[in-house]
Structure formats: structure tokens, C-alpha cells
Amino acid sequence: MKTAAKVVPIRPGMEAATADPGPSASRPAASRIEGTLRALARLAGAGLDVDSAARLWSRLYFAWHSEEVDEFGYDPKFAESILPFFELLYTVWWRVEAAGIENVPGTGPALLVANHSGVLPWDGIMINLAVRHEHPERRNCRMLALDMFALLPFLAPLLAQSGAVRANPENAERLLRKGELVGVFPEGVKGVGKRFKDRYKLARFGRGGFIRIALRTGAPIVPCAVVGAEEIHPALGHMNWIGKPLGLPYVPVTPTFPLLGPLGLVPLPSKWSIDMGEPIPMDGYGEDAALDPMLVNRLSEQVRATIQGMIDRRLARRRSVWLG
């Protein structure tokens, strides 16, 4: 080592410059940059190389997700992973009281039709939990999600993995033909985004699409009334001038939002009830019933009136928004 050190020139740059001037003059600077980069790369790589990072990430991902999903992207493992959080909301935050769950058929297809409210689709998750927990068959109610939620970046994959399906007639019919329990909110955006002053007044039930699906598949309709969800985000007004450029159908002003910023997204702890009514059979109307607009409208109106009645009865008994 010592003898080798002797022959190393003290100023290597001088020697190189005299021997070969021109292009190599810039080499020391270039090699210094290259060396720094290499060192930085080595330093970064010392802690965690790319392959082990990928393995770590993969392990983390599959701790929460299954490797196989159903045809709509439902991932049972993921749905179960996030369940404890929703259960806390169900039992502690909103103290949901479910009644008439026995009206949900234990097997076979059924269309659960509910009123929609609360700005964010918490009611869908709570209906799913009510059936999952209180029904003896522990059925998984596949909720049909509005486009505004089902196509929203970041939210869309979460909804699909937890079992929700984008609301469109083909999807609903497919699920029912497979004998699944399907939950739908025919009011759509008009329901979930309604103002506080219009609470518990059911909006128009779309164009009766859910009736046509029930008639085509013969699935009975189970009316469902959710009371309490109207108060979680009382929408005093709307700021649609913000929503429009962002592609959102509504941006509500509530007592806490946008005043408290992200904290305003925390739903208020009202007391909820979820009532299921007696199933309405839909299989006795003949083959082309779905093509008869008068019949479709009449049935749609009948279901709407049933649910409105259930809501009104529950409201008459309710003493307090917070205590029930």
C-alpha cells in the first residue's frame, strides 16, 4: 500500500492536461458530479433497496386486500378490514335502531328501496350494516352508488372494494339475477343533496328505473326508511359556484362546513333509526309490465308513499334529534 501511494501524482489534473488537452479538460468536474450522484444513490439504497421496498409494500397491501375480487370489484377482506370503523359509527356515534329487519328476505333477490339524505352517502353504509348485523342470514346488501360517488377519484375504488356498485340498470339487474340483495336510493342526487328545510320530504323517485328492474327480475321491493341521517350535515344553503368547476353536483353550507374546514366533514351524532317495511311483490304483473309507463309510475309512486308514511310515523314518535 505504501509503495503504491508513492507513485500517485499529487496533481493528477496537471498531468492529464499536458498529455491530452482539449476534451478531457472538463472530465474532472463531470466525474465529480457523477461520483456525488453515485454516492447519493448508494446512500439512499443502503437503507432500503427497491426490491425489498416493493416486497414490503406488497405485504402491506395484501394485509388489507384479498388477491381476488368479484366481478364488480368487491373485496371481502378489505370490506372486513374497514368494518370496525363503521361499526363504531353504527353503535356509538349514531346508535342505529333497526326495526323490521325480518321483512328482508333471507334468500333470493330483493330490491331494498330507501330514502337518501345526509350530503355524504353514510346512510348506504349504515343500511348495509343493519342488514349484515341484525338479519339472521347476515346478508350483504349491495348498495347502488350514484355516479357522483362511484366515479369520484379516490372514493370510487374504496366504494367498489367495500361492495358498492355503480348505479345503472344493467348492474342492478345482473346482481338481482344472481339472487343478491340490492339497495337503491331512487331519489338520487336530489335526495342526498337536499336542503335542511326540505328534510324528510321525499324527492321525485327518478324515472321509475328501479321499478322497471324489479318488474323485469320479479324481485320484491323492500321499502326502507332512514331517520336521523338528514341531521348529520344540515345543509343550510349551497355554494354551487365552487362545486361547478370541480365537477361536484353540490357543495353544501352547514353549521360546521366550511366554517371549521376539514373538521366540518365530521357528521353530527344524531340518533338514527332504520325501518324496513313489508316486501311489495313485483312478480304478478306479466311479462311486458316494465314497458308500461303508467304502471311503472303508479308503482313508483306507491313505493314512495309507503316510505314517506314510514318516515312520518317514525318522526311523530321521535322526541329528540340527538336522543331519539
Add this chain to the structure above:
Amino acid sequence: MSARRTAVTGAGSFLGSRLLRRLSEKHGPDKVVAIDLAPPSRGAGVRHREVDLTRPGCDQQLLDVLRDEDVGAVFHAAFATSPRRDGGYAHELESLGTLSLFAAAAAAGVGHVVLRSFTALYGASGQNPGFLTEDRPLQPDPSLGWARDKLEAEQHAVSFARRYPDMKVTVLRFAPLFGPRVQTFYTSLFDRRVVPVMMGYDPLLQLLHPDDALAAAEAALERAPRGPVNVVPKAPIPLLTAVHLAGKIPAPIPHPLAYLAGDLLWAAGLGAAPGAFAHYARFGCVADGERAQRELGFVPRYSSREAVLAYVQYQKPRLAVSNAEARA
């Protein structure tokens, strides 16, 4: 009927070459005709006829070949799975080549033509239902030349099927192939350690194992159903699950940036595909396989997950084992 020969165009393609080998094993090499520029490397012994589908007047040449060889059925597989920079060539081959093929087949009295097509032609959109049936209109992004040429090929198939009722025309819409030896622009994304994904999106993908694709192609030649049939795997897979199964790191990119960067890289000659392909990483394009089961008797053996695992196993056998251990 059994005496007549089966011709495969695009015999040098991935699917074409495998089908060629399978058919020559089944019916004997003398009963199979490979139509391509180069002689087939696999399935030695099959008859080879050189026809350039992009050359004007190739329909006459094709007609001679089909008559000479007494061809009773044609599997038309001369399509590019990955987008090409020379869009003019792809257009000549896929749109006009298919037109020439149908014209020659009709004139030669070929009883059955199978067109290789793609489920991607339905187009990826948030408005798609969870599964697309064959009667769904094909609405790919109009800016994608890759899809436009194939759409025109399908339109030729429809118009010839109508004009020549004696000629049965089957259109097989295959889900994207994924598995051992498959090399396309989208499998190449999985060859790097970091896979770009769209931030906030996780669409369901259908990835078809080549063995299943081959089985469906064979069944189509045997049963000769009319019209389009989707050929899809057993179950779809979310993009992120596929990325993690392959032991890769997903790099979320905001989608407006992805379209722009994709187009710029493509224009610069670096990218794997034009930016509009980012649609397929944002929205699902999941096709329904019921008709294939009904009309082809085809039941897929592999799910998308198994296709991904087969691909990983083939690319890097050791990495696949360590990933499986990591997941266990």
C-alpha cells in the same frame, strides 16, 4: 368440410403462431396454411403462402391462395396488439387488409372467417356497466388510431356477414393477453420495478391467459358461431392488486399529467403508447363472457390473477417465489 384446409393470417403473431401449431397437431400440417410475410418458425411443416396484406391488389393474390389451397376457414389474426408509430402501415394492414381478406374469402367461397378483435374496442369509460355484452356499441376514443383501424375491421366484418349470408363470420373480442411469453406495450410496463398508475383510480382489468385465448380460438373454428363473442378470463383484477402481485411499486400519476406525458413521450419516440391509453388505467372495460360459454362452450380456466402470476413466474422465477412468500 373436414377435407378443406384452415388458413391463419398473421401466422407470425403471438396468437397466430400458437394456433397454427395447435391446428397442425390436431388436423395434420397439410391441413393448415400459414399466410404471412415470413414462413412460420413454429409448427414446422405447415403450408406457407406469402401474402402482403398492405400491398394494393393483394385481394387477387389472396383469392388465388384460398382457391389453390382449398381453404374452408380463415382465422384472421393479422393485427398489432401494441400501437405502432407508423399509423399509415397499421391502417393499411388492419383496416384495408381485412377488407381485402373478406373480399377474397367471399369470392373463394370460404365458409367461415374468424376475426381476431379486442375488448378494448368497447372503450374505457366511467359510464360503462360492470360488464359489457356483445350488443354494446363500440366506442373507443376516436383519437386512438390503434382502436380506429380495428373498429373499421369489425365494421367490414359486419357488412360482409350481411352481404354474404353463406359465409359465417365470427368476431372474437379477446381481453388483453397476459401470461408467459406475452410481450406487449402493457406487459412491458410490468417489466420495470415501478409501474405508473393513475392517482385516485383503480380500475378492474381483465387479463387473459394465452392458453385460454387459444382454447377459445380453437372452439370458434369448430363451432363457427355468427357475430361477436367476448373472450375473457374467469375473474377481473384491480390494477393495483395486479401491480402488487407482480411485486412492483405503483407510481400514482395525476391523470391530466399522464395524458400529456404519454403523448409527449410517444411523439418523442420513447413512450410505449399514446396518452389516450391512460383511459384504460382509469376506467374499467370489463366484458361479459356468457355468450362465449353459450356459443363456444368456452369456459376460461384461468382468472386474471392467475394470468398475472403466470407472467411473473415466467419473467422472474425467483422473484415470484419471494413475492409469494411475502404475501403468505
